Amino acid sequence: MKSNEELRFKRTYELLSRFVSTDEIILDLGTPNELSSFLKTEDYKIESAFGFDFDLEPEKLNEYDYGVLTAFEVLEHLVSPFPLLKNTKATKLIVTVPLKLWFAKAYRNTNDPYDQHYHEFESWQLDMLLDKAGWKILHREKWIAPTGFLGIRPLLRKITPRFYAIYAERK
Template identity: 50%
Template sequence: MYDKTYPNKRFKYTLEFLKKHINHSESILDLGVNNPFSEIMIAEGYSVKNTSGEDLDEDQSEITNASADVITAFEIFEHLLSPYEVLKSIQSQKILISVPLKLWFSAAYRSKTDMRDRHYHEFEDWQLDWLLEKTGWIIKDRQKWTNPVKKIGFRPLLRWFTPRYYIIYAERA
C-alpha cells in the first residue's frame, strides 16, 4: 500500500491510530496542503479536506470556519510559531496531532533551501500535553514510536531506542 519513498512506519502507525479513534462517517480537515498521507486517508475511505497552504500563524480563518468533525495535524505544529493560536481557533470537538519529538542528540530540523520547511518547535511530550490542556483539550489517548535508520554510528543506534514521534487523540473539554 505504501510507496517506498514514503515513511512507511510513521504512516502505518498514524493510520492505525486514526482508525482506532475516528469513524469513516466523520469528516476531517487535515491541516496543511494535500499530501501523501491525505491520499492514504482518502484511499482508506475517509472524507478529507486539506487547508489551502495559508500561513496558519497568520490566518486561521479556514480552521475557524471549518465544519469538519475532526481536525488532523500530522507533523504541522512543529513548523508553527504559535500553535497555541491554531489550537484555540479549532471549532471541531476532536483532534489528532502528531509531532516529531525533540531529541537531545540531534538538532532541530532546518532546511537550507526552503524557508517554510523548518522546525520552530520540536516538542517534548509534556510540552505538547500542556499546550493541549491549556487550550481546552482533554487527551484521550497517546502513543510514541521510534524511527530507526540503517546507518552506523552512535546517533543512529540511539534512534532504535529513543522515541521520535508522538501522536495524540484529544477531545474538547
C-alpha cells in the same frame, strides 16, 4: 526493514482508524499528501487546509466544514500553534509531532523558510499546550524512528522515541 516513512504512515493510520469513523469529516493541516490520499481510498472524508499561513490567519480553518482536525507533523512548523488549537471548531484532534532529541539539533532547511521546525516538543510541552487550548488528551503514544544506517546516532534512534502522537477531544 520498512522505511521510517512507512512505519510512521502505518502507525498514523492505525491511530486515526481507532478514534475516527469514516462518517466524520476531517480537516488535515497541510498540503495533500500520500497519507491523505490513502485515507480517501479507505473512505475517510478528508480535506487538506493549505494556501495560507496558519500562524497569521488561524481563523480561516473555520471556513471549512469539519469535526475532526488532524495535524501530522505540522505544529512544529508554527511559531504559535496555540491560537489555531484554541479556536478550531473541531471536537476531535489527532496530532503527531517530532520529539526533541538530546543528540540532534532541530530540523532546519535553509533553502525553504516553511520547511523548518520552530519547535521540537518534549511530550510534556505538547500536553500542556493542548490542555491550555481546551483539549483533553485521551490517548498518547511515542514512536521510534529507526534508520538502516550504522553509527551512534542511528543506534540512538533505534531506542529513543522520535514521534509523539495524541488523540484528544474538546473539554
